Amino acid sequence: MTATTEKPMRADARRNREKVIEAARAEFASEGQDAQMPDIAKRAGVGVGTVYRHFPTKEALVEALVRDHFSRIADLAEAAVDAEGEPWDRFISLATICGERCASDRGLAAAVAGSREILGVIAEQETRLRAATTRLIEEGRATGQVREDATVEDVSMLMCSLACIADMENTRPDFSWRRYVEVAFEGMRAR
Amino acid sequence: MTATTEKPMRADARRNREKVIEAARAEFASEGQDAQMPDIAKRAGVGVGTVYRHFPTKEALVEALVRDHFSRIADLAEAAVDAEGEPWDRFISLATICGERCASDRGLAAAVAGSREILGVIAEQETRLRAATTRLIEEGRATGQVREDATVEDVSMLMCSLACIADMENTRPDFSWRRYVEVAFEGMRAR
DNA sequence: CCCGAAACGGACTTCTCCTTCCACTTTATA
DNA sequence: TATAAAGTGGAAGGAGAAGTCCGTTTCGGG
Incomplete structure (x- = not known):
């Protein structure tokens, strides 16, 4: 297209x-x-x-940055689906790698959160991302590692909040997105 | 003073x-x-x-809003310490009430995340908030409901990310801060 | 090596807000 | 109810950032 x-x-x-x-x-x-x-x-x-x-325009520049950012993240998610190892571990390493990306692309989280328009720009990448995520958590549920009621939206929210935390490390030195992965993502585990 | x-x-x-x-x-x-x-x-x-x-100035207006917001949240946290019931339940209802506040004060999360200066404005409220939070999670640990390694910073991060998610409900209808509490905060529970 | 097209740089214009200013209105006190 | 003080409204000023324009420079095919 x-x-x-x-x-x-x-x-x-x-x-x-x-x-x-x-x-x-x-x-x-x-x-x-x-x-x-x-x-x-x-x-x-x-x-x-x-x-x-x-x-x-400035907007076009931001869009290019955001598109690129999400494109890389979608790639990482797809790679996580095909990777070796337990589903849970792959899920967590995906989160970690995303955290790293968000930490080096700081400021973009706010761009995405702030504007309705930008959502259209990342639609394609988000579709890919959702597809990959869905497979990952389904595998996790199947092996009893991920909680039964987990949904793609849960993962989206966790990823977005991770980006926010990574962003905030600029202003809040007591924050650590790595620690955040250890805590918040743990909520996805089956009990 | x-x-x-x-x-x-x-x-x-x-x-x-x-x-x-x-x-x-x-x-x-x-x-x-x-x-x-x-x-x-x-x-x-x-x-x-x-x-x-x-x-x-506009800044002064934002500061007044932010101060008021945090002041209310600190009040809520202090109330949660003294409330009836299991520590874990009080922790979760605190999160829920904060979610409600953040949902009605949308836009403030960005203000706090965005500016280094505003951190000074909320210093006093944050001290109160930290004190209350510390007591709450200590009680939770004592009763074996909260994970052993939990820290105040964990709670700060969870609260901030909750605010971000509540913020995003404007632009992302698939997000739900209530669901986010169910998932992410669950990561604080002892296993 | 030469020349036309493509790309560049940065002073300048434009536009978007924040903020000021002051003549006018409302309140409270005697 | 008269008067001084406090408060109000909104046009206009001003600062700062986005975006334009065009003379100059650089690239690459012939």
Whole structure:
């Protein structure tokens, strides 16, 4: 669907595009949701014009970041389904890896939580994510490791809250998303 | 400390102050962190000037809201310590009541998560909250209902994540903070 | 090596809010 | 009820951040 017409991009343009994305990630992580376009440009070592050449609006830039983020997470979830080991252990390592991703992409949780519009952007990735998650918890239920009444939404909520906690580590040094996985995700275990 | 010199306020002023606070709460709940001062004024049925008479800046208004919010939650936690019943049940009802509060004060979670400065504002309430929480989980551990390694920070994280989930119910209808309490808080139980 | 197209940079414009200011209204006191 | 003080409303000011525009630079095929 929507086969993007492959148009070769000039080498420097592609390089700059990457620099901008990387700078934006860093800037959002440290400044939160109100990171500024000129600052992103400065951090990337380019002019604002260049940023706008690649992303017509700030919103588009955020969307690209968010899409990329969710895409990676969906990949990880799919990998967790096919991985070796007990379902429960795979579930927990998925949570851990997601935690790591969220910790390095700080600021994005707020973007997703804050806007209704962005939900459309991640629809496709979320479908993949749900599919993978569903299989994972079904396996877990089958082996009696995951609680009987567990649902995909439970996992979604846990993942989102994990992202929030990872986000908050910026401002709250007493928080630890790793510890959070140990505690909150334990609630999914069968008793 | 800081004995606020009691100065009688004119009746209409006090009424308007309440209207502004109420309107601000509603506006932040529906618009999120970027609710606008003129909109708050409009919703309260007053002019912007009046809003600024009571709260010198937008920040001050948010602070008042946040302080009030945490103050109520700290009250609830203290009540939970002294309440009847099993420690575990009191812990869960505390979580539930907090969920209710967060659900009606939507938008504040983001305010707290987003700014380092606001942490100072709630310092006093948080101390009270920590004290109450500590007692609650100690009782729970003593009766073998709460996991041995539970800490106050665990509870803080759970409460904050609960607030985030309640917040997200605006944009994500598949989320339910009540269900979240059933799942995530279960991770605090002794096994 | 040359030239046209693509990409760049950053000063400048535009737009969106927060906040101020002050003439006017309401309250409380004598 | 008259008067001073307190409070009010909303137009206008101002700060700051998003986005535009165009002269200059860089790339890559011939």
